[in-house]
Amino acid sequence: MAKRRSLAASPCPVGRSIDAVGDWWSLMIVRDALDGVSRFSDFLASLGIAKNMLSARLRTLIERGIMETVPASDGSAYQDYVLTEKGRGLFPVIVALRQWGEDFFFDSSEKHVRLIDRADRQPVRRLELHAHDGRLLRAEDTLVVALDTAEPLA
Incomplete structure (x- = not known):
């Protein structure tokens, strides 16, 4: 198996972001946390992940500043x-x-979960990317450039 190479110093924000998140388990933990899960046992039950893997992923998310631990909201230990x-x-x-x-x-026809607005219980609108003037952008409408130049990166 190939050793994982760090992208932490990559000039690409996508590479650095992927390096920070780490893997798909970490994104699933973040998904659950966004949905209100906060206890180790609840992450374990929701994800069906092994305890040692969950512990390692949570530790990494904490080290990378994505999560933190706080005293339990119910006052327990x-x-x-x-x-x-x-x-x-x-x-x-x-x-x-x-x-x-x-x-x-x-x-x-396949059933699945859906994200809705808590206030009016309506489905969340599709994410869109807009230009500074409001135009809807597609991938072919964008260009990646270095910050110190307006030249495209090869």
Whole structure:
């Protein structure tokens, strides 16, 4: 098996982000935390992950500043795992993955969970990327450039 190479010093924000999150289990933990899960035992039950794997992923998410531990909200001796501001910043990423999954991995008649607005219980609008002037952008409308130049990266 190939050894994982760190992308922490990559000039690409996507590479650095993937390096920080680590793997799909970590994204599933973040998904659950966004849904209100905060106890180790609840993550364990929701994900069906081995205890040692969950412990390792939570430890990594804490080390990378995505989650933190706080005293349990019910006053018990337990600790809660909660998202930091950096972790809550993954919300649009999770929504984008959710919407992409709805588009490409479910048959039209297949039942699945749906994200709704808590206030009016209506489905959340599709994520869209807009230009500074409000135009809807597609991938072919964008260009990646180095910050110190307007030249495209090869």
